[in-house]
Amino acid sequence: MRELTWRPLVPADAKASADLLNAIETVDRIGENYTEEDTLQELIDPYADLERASLAALDGEAMVGYMKVRHKASADEVHRVFLDGGVHPAYRRRGIGTALLEAGVAAAKVVHARHHPALRLVVDVHKAEHIAGVPELARSRGFAPVRYFQRMEHALTRVADVVVPGVRIEGWSPSNDEDFRSVRNASYRDFWGAAPMPADQWRNKIVNQTFQPGVSFLARDGGVAMGVLVTLSWEADTAATGVRDAHFMVIGTLREHRRRGVASALLGHALRAAAEQGYDRASLNVDSADPMGASGIFAKAGFVPKQRYVRWALEV
Structure with a gap:
């Protein structure tokens, strides 16, 4: 396997992001499919600081993993930032998810310090319960389940x-x-x-x-x-x-x-x-x-x- 390259996400990644998310859907089956317009909307989110709080893993031109952090415009006592990410099914079990999760926590600290430094910081990750490997990865980095949601x-x-x-x-x-x-x-x-x-x-x-x-x-x-x-x-x-x-x-x-x-x-x-x-x-x-x-x-x-x-x- 050739060495991956890592860089922040940019709006021009909309198509590559949609391709990655659709590849993830073929295995994880969470009912989420994307067009390029859908992923562009997420990349231009005014509360996603792509330069400071996102990361893409690329194998040549193909995006094989990503993470991005969204902070809140306002918060009271606790600032809960949302960390999203995923890895292409063909590239799992290689440490990419661990690297992205760790980078996401570090990025959450950066945006928190810029927007709500006086408050407590909590990093949230939201995933379907059935996705293999998520509980093990989350727990290994200190995350704990705090809430359950039902579709x-x-x-x-x-x-x-x-x-x-x-x-x-x-x-x-x-x-x-x-x-x-x-x-x-x-x-x-x-x-x-x-x-x-x-x-x-x-x-x-x-x-x-x-x-x-x-x-x-x-x-x-x-x-x-x-x-x-x-x-x-x-x-x-x-x-x-x-x-x-x-x-x-x-x-x-x-x-x-x-x-x-x-x-x-x-x-x-x-x-x-x-x-x-x-x-x-x-x-x-x-x-x-x-x-x-x-x-x-x-x-x-x-x-x-x-x-x-x-x-x-x-x-x-």
């Missing part, structure tokens, strides 16, 4: 109408986009690990090429926005699987309006819209200890568990 799916074959008195549902438009972001930020305040999304991050992560405005809704009580549901969908997943999936990326209700059926109304409306617009399936991810008791709400709406994820954390 749930709804086949959209039978969708029940849900009408909640006093709850008016409206679709997304440019004029109410800021209401969507505001309700998301306010409703996620007591969600573990969540932080407010500034406008630039909202545009990068939510209102991008994957955003589905026709399946994204706001709940109001009179003129007060109190709940939100935002849907994304990935063309690469549809092309790879033949299944058109409406992924409910954001679901939140303001704390003072919970237990009124707001989330159920949003889910029912979104499921109906997804079915009418030709989606084959709806999906979402739920925290095992969600303060809204969301897993029960989703199960009642017809979602079933499909895949579990582990959040590994290292306090530095």
Whole structure:
């Protein structure tokens, strides 16, 4: 094996990154496929400092491994940075993953010192539970499992109408986009690990090429926005699987309006819209200890568990 070269990621790596992630998907089977546009969106994330906090491993022109760190715009007491990475299946068991993980922890310290030096630093890694080798690698570098998340799916074959008195549902438009972001930020305040999304991050992560405005809704009580549901969908997943999936990326209700059926109304409306617009399936991810008791709400709406994820954390 020739010697690998190592350098920071750059936006021009979008195609090579998509090729690597799609090769990883053929073995890990986590249901994530990418286009070049998808990976470019991640590489231009305003909170991913590629120069200081990313690394690509290359064999000639081919990318065979990567890591990147995303810091938070704001934090309170604890600054949780997100470390992502992976290794091409043909290059595993050669120490590349270990090198990338160690480089990621070092990079997390760098960006933490630049943005939130007075706070405690925790490095988070989020991986599907079934991926071979991840638990051993994470534990060997001091990471411990701190949270579990469940992917749930709804086949959209039978969708029940849900009408909640006093709850008016409206679709997304440019004029109410800021209401969507505001309700998301306010409703996620007591969600573990969540932080407010500034406008630039909202545009990068939510209102991008994957955003589905026709399946994204706001709940109001009179003129007060109190709940939100935002849907994304990935063309690469549809092309790879033949299944058109409406992924409910954001679901939140303001704390003072919970237990009124707001989330159920949003889910029912979104499921109906997804079915009418030709989606084959709806999906979402739920925290095992969600303060809204969301897993029960989703199960009642017809979602079933499909895949579990582990959040590994290292306090530095």
